[in-house]
Amino acid sequence: MKATETAPRTETVDTEAGTARISWLPAREPRLLLALGHGAGGGIEARDLRALAAVLPACGVSVALVEQPWRVAGKKLAPAPKTLDTGWRGLWPVLAASGLPVVAAGRSAGARVACRTASGLGARAVLALSFPLHPPGRPEKSRKDELLASGVPTLVVQGGNDPFGRPAEFPPGEYRIAEVPHGDHGFAVPKRSGVTEDQAMEILTSAVTGWLAGIV
Template identity: 75%
Template structure:
């Protein structure tokens, strides 16, 4: 894939205009749609790494910008509105006629989990799932993750204040740790794991997982 293959499409939803940036595979066998978090956009390091890497392995990557980001707002709306935006882009994500893995990072992972069953997602990819607000483990969002209803992969930083891997409950999902990484999957310079290696863990894990999906 070259940069000239990348296309951007605006899609109207009941929450406003969303935007999909397509990174297509030459011979795609499925689509990985990933949404961003509440504190950033599709420029997140893990989303960009997936978009660079997976098309060569038969996976078209669709980076989805929620309407609030497209409109230039600084603060994400309520979860219900995020779900509305995601539902609105789904027909465009399914348009190629391929299985769609619904994914996202942080707040986007929650959206993917909450809507997977109703939208007919093939599976869910949860990057940096915010299991609870920092310092508030009693405010658990585990029910969203456990209720996804489809094969689910969680990729979580070892030092994520929104939920370290050991805090996750047992359940019907796979969890892979990125050692030393924080909520943005960034690793300290002093860590044994380099930033490059951290992203290799993300892309390698996701690539193997999507290849295993029936």
């Protein structure tokens, strides 16, 4: 599916964690809403989030790019996971008011938030981009319980060389995993890999659109 550029409509939402912001990219005839949160090291400008936002509306999936209150406030460090969950829960009613089934999604820390809160919020499914299975070099500090407890259909898209957890490190469970070959935590690929940045994003968006096609 060819990507298209669409100017989003933005909306601020007051939560107990502060003011969050949603950038809406609606599909013409939507059947799902993908609520897409960012990680702890960046915002909604991340390459994977932008790639999905450009492609999905043409596939009947509206996209809501969610900025947590700490990013809206201009802070450089993310707060504790509990505070991230509070911000996400606080803006969920606005997402649900779309009347569409909502797929909770995020990259890295945002993927953890989506997994932790999905069942309680009534998310239809979870998309976890670059799920940080463990801190780099610390596989014993596993966060697998968060992933396994999502309670809804879940797709993990993981870089083949992600230091926060390579695909082969993920435990068995009732979720699907798709690999972006040679990708790091941000899905960047080395030139020597033979995979271009554009190809990496095509692999990612194809995996997500294919999976979302089966979410009803």
